[in-house]
Amino acid sequence: MSVRTLVVDDHPIMRQGLTAMLTATPDxxxxxxxxDGVEAVELATELRPDLVLMDLRMPRLDGVAAxxxxxxxxxxxxxxxxxxxESDDAILGAVEAGASGYLLKAAPEEELLAGLRSVVAGQVALAPSMAALLVGRARRTASQADASGSEGAGGAAAAADGSSGSTPTPLSPRETQVLVLVAEGCSNREIGLRLFVGEATVKTHLQHVFEKLGVGDRTRAVTLAMERGWLPSTRA
Structure with a gap:
């Protein structure tokens, strides 16, 4: 069964190009x-699509709000x-709004389609440059938290017992490795190949991550972990 898709963009040429690409793809x-964003909400409510391709900057209602x-x-x-x-603030805004992917229009057609199929399969799709931006932001956040936690005579002790500075990660090293690969856009199968474990083991690790973070999906888990600076802390 084909994935019913709504294309949202304020530029007619871009809409036509995306539509032509998808129309030529059987799935x-x-x-x-x-x-625009207002029309996107109206059409989505009426058509109930499986997938929405959302532009970020549009008149009347921007992509995050839409x-x-x-x-x-x-x-x-x-x-x-x-x-x-390419902005880490824009990515986080979109993901926090519920987006399952953030891809660049200039990406090759094969990369775009692979990202869309990944999202349809329940994965998170981030352009490689986007993943790098988020990891960089997470590292800066972690560094700032470490510096803040070490200030003053009691800084180290306070950080050790969690009373100030960054919150200690609840994730195991292996769970962190899995989540880093999720942030890079890897599927469960790809994660298993990278870590030399089976897909069932990857799913188990992700379920533990969801339970520890109090979230229900991969997108929310990645967003929360990156905001708190947990992903690079034990990255292999």
């Missing part, structure tokens, strides 16, 4: 096109942000 079906509204009205949909903007 996708374009059910509608929207030129993503949040679409997922509120159509919680079964998955949203992938397609943009020309």
């Amino acid at each position: 996708f079906e374009v059910v509608g096109q929207a030129s 993503t949040e509204a679409v997922l509120r009205d159509v919680p079964t949909a998955r949203v992938v942000v397609l943009t020309t903007y």
